[in-house]
Amino acid sequence: MRYDVAIIGSGFGSLTAAALLAKYGLRVCVLEQAKYPGGCATSYLRKGHWFETGATTLVGLDEHMPLRYLLDQTGVKVPVQVLETPMQVHLPDAQLLTRYGNLEQWIAEAERVFGKYKQREFWEHCYSISQEVWRTSLRQRSFPFSNTKDLLLSGMRVTPGQLKLLPGAFRTMEQVLQKYGLHQNELFTRFVDEQLLITAQNYLPEVNELFGATALCYTLYSNYYVTGGLINLVKPVEQFILAKGATLKYGHEVQEVRTLPEGYRLKTSKEEVESRFVISGIPLNNTAQLFQEEKIKRSLKPYLLGSDRLNGAFTMALVLRAEEANEVLHHQVHLPQPLPQTGSKSIFISFSHPSDRLKAPDGTVVASISTHLHHPQAHLIEDKAALEQAIVQELGRRGLVRPESILSVQSATPGGWIFWTKRAFGAVGGYPQYRKIKPWQMKDARLDHRGAYLCGDTVYPGQGIPGVCLSGIIAANKLLQDHF
Template sequence: MKSTHHQAIIVGSGMGALTTACLLAQQGLNCLVLEQNYLPGGCTSSYWRKGFVFESGATTLVGLDPHMPLQYLLNQTGIKLNTIHLSLPMQVHLKDQQVAQRYQSLDAWITEAERVFGKKNQRKFWEFCYKVSQFVWKTSLRQTAFPPTQLADWWQCIRNASVQQVNYARYAFFSMQWLLKKFDLLDNQLFVNFVDEQLLITAQNYHPEVNVLFGATALCYTNYKNYYMPGGLINLVNPLIEYLEQHGSEVILRNGVQQIEYNTVNQQYNITAKKGNYTCDFLISGVPLNNTVQLYKNAVKPTLKHKVLPSEKLNSAFQMGIGFTPGKHTPQNCIHHQIHLPKPLPEVGSHSIFVSLSHPKDPSRCDTKGQMVASISTHIAHPAQNTNINKDLVEQVILDTLEQKGFLAKEDIIYSHSSTQKSWQKWTGRAYGFVGGYPQYMNTKPWQMVGARLDQHKAYLCGDTAYPGQGIPGAVLSGIIAFDKLKRDWL
């Protein structure tokens, strides 16, 4: 068991953790990233199996527009990504057999929404949501002291505040249910169902529990540039790893952290991991708050302990990975699809499945030319309780649905596998195998969400359980915030 000292140790290698690590390395700090898995990336990674490259979790890449966190990280580090822009970000297959084309262009999408859901107030609703989303993204990198937990944070927030920010902040008190009612759309059940299933993708909850700031932004993510990463999202993670190594930092895989303790005498953190013991001046936890409080021998801030969400307020996922030979009806013009089910999925109870296909111009995810990969996911509520899932039954319904929709023929399937929350917990180490971060709840306002400071010393938290939460852009922003607060506190 070796023992080494580093200026900063980062627990986990998800997008939040790697963001903070890269920004610290840019400042000249010697960083050590400790990851329990054999691959980096956490919920943003890819793995090879039986001749195919499957995504471990996230499948959509957003955040490269101006004012967005991922683009900011790339600008700061000079990292270049090889991406494919998606001209059509998503198709939504509704219960009434209509297919809604989620165009990036706001005007084109509004015209489509009017065709599918009726003209009544669709334009007003979507123009309002898009305006809110623009405000949220433009504000996100200006208010990296948010949520404020110290007097200095409040001062920083006030200095960077604008009349527009004060005006829009009030929408944190209103739910998406209020917004639907405001535009007289609550009686449009087809549209409400659409909104709910779309909100689940990035807000992890339904319209009564999602505030307008987060909800409007979540609904409009397809109105910003969406990308595909050839070879899988591991190729988003690998350039960050390379950047760290080029700047004198280190990433050790298969080296899960087992205990964290703050030594008040030498004012350093003692880290016990699978492959050794380490000490550091600064600690950044990129794993969920649920896991972090279990690792931390010294008490984290009491206010944070109260913010740990139990299983009944979390979601996990049922996932399938399929390698297949595409047929003449397999979609070619769109790779991301949300399919609304005619009745809840057995065993799981979800109302939709999300399907992501490998890009037709990306042969690197299949060992054999002419084949494709499909990644399918759906929500599992209260993952600690719903553990005895008949996977064969769920798989059968999903395959029937995909065949009925023309995505594939069962006889063309070369390989498939599925996983539940147990697999998620083993893969990521996340408590209960929960995914997608903390869902939005109306009793938790943005300034009450989990902040970046973990204790009263030099420990910080990032990732999808810290503000602002879900998705690659949210996780990256949490990493930027953790870095910025650490820098202002100590550097």
């Protein structure tokens, strides 16, 4: 059967694009190499417990945010609970910092821990930037520009607030801290660095103000917990797509894409599929390996990042004996000394909600742990057991995990990510932000200016569920803008 649109991968960007295009009436086929949908924003079942594949936090449902837009457009309902406290951060000096969702509460907490000097001014500035960034992101769905129509449509939608954002693309977060005289506050700069790493995948000198301010403020928007795991964010979108007549083929790894006179032919591990349009929702490094046309390969080359500019992760999935209820589910631990083998200076851990019996049966709690590993291709984890022990010891010292409460442990290196997700180098979190790459220099949703498009965490705007959701919105918008 020939489809209107074939979509490679079923990550959340792909599912977003599929839902919007299927709603428009196009015949959509999603091709996924795994046995279940969602990519890095889903869950998997093992021995009666649901574990997160990658992402563990959820934002984006507030007004002017991508996930809210998707759910409003489709009418999809997701079983979510609002988290009263989004996160706690355990600092290297053993102080506990609570990232409150209310701006005033958060400023008071930041002043308590880091001192009153300029904390209010800094956080009010960042929050103001983040609000305008989110408002702009959905209004400017033709950005980044790659043809004249994009420019014209964006010009018609521009506002004074958007123009005020422009200087932020040229300033780094390091320069913002210098502006407020906070760059010499060592504890604060370390805190900001590690918070940026889990949101923008890089540090103060590299992350520009627009992405950095937005990344730092994600706890100041509504944060949610999905009952039963993120698979229950994905499944309702999958069901909407199927109800609109789309096809989802699991266990169909796309091996190559060839250009036809009037469309594309995709060779999968099981069959060949033809379509008028194609959207690649997998990383750019993987996309470049699939398309056989040299012109497309050359066009992608300037945007590809090697392993030395990417991050992998060492992850652990724990089943714990339920003891005291975890009032705060998400924690980042900043370490006084880097972890062995990875060199990481922080650990992120998320617990299942105490009332969530779908994810963890009675008497147990599931915990997802991750720590960054820069340049994954060059850093092999030779002793997983030693690294597991070091992480559990650190979490034990902070009172987050008691070793005697652990019922089972699974861990994965970047090699495991390559095996399960097929992502090049086992990279996680998308492409990191770099100061030399301005927002308009990120890869646009158009691949060949003919009928091939892109979405996912390595194209604009990048990381996180809201980011990849927005990338799917933009890909669908540009396809419709170009051809309908």
